[in-house]
Amino acid sequence: MESMTFDLSTTTVRALNAELHDPSVKSYEVLHPEGAHAVAAGIDSGVAVDVHGHVGYYCAGMNDGGSVTVHGNAATGLAENMMSGTVRITGDASQSAGATAHGGLLVIEGSASMRCGISMKGVDIVVGGSVGPMSAFMAQAGRLVICGDAGDGLGDSIYEARLYVRGRVGELGADCVEKEMRDEHRAELAELLAAAGLEHDVTEFRRYGSARRLYHFTSEHSGSY
Amino acid sequence: MCGIVGLHLRDPELYPQLGRLLESMLCGVVERGPDSAGVAVYGDHRRVPEGHAAVSVLLPPDADTTDLDALVTTAGDTTIVAAPVPLETLVARVRESFPTAVVVGTGHDLTVYKGVGHPRELAATYDLVNAQGWQGLAHTRMATESAVIPEGCHPFSVGPDQCLVHNGSFSNHASIRRELAREGVTFDSENDSEVGARFVASRLAQGEDLEKALLALRETFDGFYTLLVTSADGFAVVRDPIACKPAVIAETDAWVAMASEFRALAPLPGIEHARLYEPEPGRVYAWSR
Numbered sequence: 001m002e003s004m005t006f007d008l009s010t011t012t013v014r015a016l017n018a019e020l021h022d023p024s025v026k027s028y029e030v031l032h033p034e035g036a037h038a039v040a041a042g043i044d045s046g047v048a049v050d051v052h053g054h055v056g057y058y059c060a061g062m063n064d065g066g067s068v069t070v071h072g073n074a075a076t077g078l079a080e081n082m083m084s085g086t087v088r089i090t091g092d093a094s095q096s097a098g099a100t101a102h103g104g105l106l107v108i109e110g111s112a113s114m115r116c117g118i119s120m121k122g123v124d125i126v127v128g129g130s131v132g133p134m135s136a137f138m139a140q141a142g143r144l145v146i147c148g149d150a151g152d153g154l155g156d157s158i159y160e161a162r163l164y165v166r167g168r169v170g171e172l173g174a175d176c177v178e179k180e181m182r183d184e185h186r187a188e189l190a191e192l193l194a195a196a197g198l199e200h201d202v203t204e205f206r207r208y209g210s211a212r213r214l215y216h217f218t219s220e221h222s223g224s225y
Numbered sequence: 226m227c228g229i230v231g232l233h234l235r236d237p238e239l240y241p242q243l244g245r246l247l248e249s250m251l252c253g254v255v256e257r258g259p260d261s262a263g264v265a266v267y268g269d270h271r272r273v274p275e276g277h278a279a280v281s282v283l284l285p286p287d288a289d290t291t292d293l294d295a296l297v298t299t300a301g302d303t304t305i306v307a308a309p310v311p312l313e314t315l316v317a318r319v320r321e322s323f324p325t326a327v328v329v330g331t332g333h334d335l336t337v338y339k340g341v342g343h344p345r346e347l348a349a350t351y352d353l354v355n356a357q358g359w360q361g362l363a364h365t366r367m368a369t370e371s372a373v374i375p376e377g378c379h380p381f382s383v384g385p386d387q388c389l390v391h392n393g394s395f396s397n398h399a400s401i402r403r404e405l406a407r408e409g410v411t412f413d414s415e416n417d418s419e420v421g422a423r424f425v426a427s428r429l430a431q432g433e434d435l436e437k438a439l440l441a442l443r444e445t446f447d448g449f450y451t452l453l454v455t456s457a458d459g460f461a462v463v464r465d466p467i468a469c470k471p472a473v474i475a476e477t478d479a480w481v482a483m484a485s486e487f488r489a490l491a492p493l494p495g496i497e498h499a500r501l502y503e504p505e506p507g508r509v510y511a512w513s514r
Binding site: 114 | 253467486488506
């Protein structure tokens with residue numbers, strides 16, 4: 001058997017995830033998720049999972065090597081703490097997509113709401129639409145590409161993550177500044193867009209990152225927080 | 226954590242199914258609030274016939290309602306009293322007959338049910354699946370700020386045909402409570418959400434619409450909130466400016482619905498073609514009949 005199907009209207013998420021943690025085949029189809037939480041969380045091998053419908057909280061959380069595609073929307077915490085692999089969603093993602101993720105690629109073809117990439121630690125996130133306020137808050141490493149607009153507070157208290165935005169940016173967060181787009185940045189942006197399957201002219205993007213003024217707390221900067 | 230669901234029907238053909246739809250939505254947020262549940266239904270002519278006023282009330286045990294000269298329905302801990310008299314007359318009659326009773330809802334179109342226990346079992350005591358009407362909302366509660374008693378359940382209904390349900394907590398409710406008290410507003414509980422409901426009621430009483438009242442609330446209240454507020458003809462949603470608490474809205478030609486999570490919307494007819502979105506932080510969304 002090449003592929004296995006789980007219909008969540010008749011099977012539990014627990015049964016699905018137990019199989020994904022000890023997989024007997026390479027690819028899986030998941031039907032009728034109906035907003036269930038923790039769908040395909042904790043994958044630690046190279047399985048492929050296609051989820052048909054909207055998912056709830058923490059879908060594909062902690063993914064380590066899996067390739068998860070959601071044909072629908074996702075609630076809070078999509079691919080949170082991903083280590084490696086790919087998570088793709090054809091619709092919109094709710095808050096805190098890609099939170100604290102260390103690696104892998106998260107593609108959101110629609111838009112993401114607030115706090116996308118909060119505390120990201122090495123993941124690459126590509127958003128086809130826009131992101132809500134406070135995205136990349138305390139982002140430490142990785143790249144966040146936003147093909148639409150970014151809400152207020154982008155990159156607040158950011159460390160070394162690189163942010164690329166094609167559309168409008170609201171008020172920048174504390175210590176986040178626009179930076180020069182050099183050739184190496186255009187090259188990595190082109191790679192990320194290609195990996196996500198999105199076609200945009202890289203010259204339309206601007207780059208943002210840390211001004212590195214808030215790495216250490218000093219009293220003269222207290223007004224900047 | 227709490228769970229909120231609400232359904233505002235546009236297609237009158239769905240009115241007979243309101244209770245069944247609302248019950249299935251309520252079951253989708255049970256895990257968010259397993260300790261109690263409250264429900265409000267607008268337009269349930271089984272319990273509030275046309276031309277009647279209705280009072281929803283938590284009566285003391287062994288209360289004898291035979292002298293009320295009204296249509297009386299008992300549903301779990303809640304009693305619905307309806308009569309073809311002016312609303313103020315009916316409210317006064319209930320309060321006079323049962324001075325210790327807690328009135329949890331009043332209006333010409335509104336029934337409110339409250340109780341402590343598993344939401345699914347409570348919905349059965351309310352006979353929610355057989356309720357009909359044009360609008361309804363429900364709340365499952367995981368209490369954080371006050372006691373787990375029927376009086377602490379949402380919705381808070383403090384003005385005629387008005388309801389407010391809240392997921393979150395207000396942080397400056399004590400000072401707003403004092404200001405409202407100075408204006409003569411009285412309170413039934415120590416609950417922070419009741420302060421929100423009283424604030425909205427006082428704005429509506431001054432002639433504002435739901436949207437204006439909620440914009441004023443946003444400017445006045447500090448804290449975490451997703452609110453669903455309903456009136457005799459309206460349905461409105463607002464989240465705090467940093468959107469601490471979840472909400473999803475779905476719209477079709479036949480209905481507008483909101484819930485804390487998508488899984489509560491999943492059972493609705495036509496959900497696969499609904500316009501689905503998250504309400505933006507601090508923005509008021511309002512619909513009316």
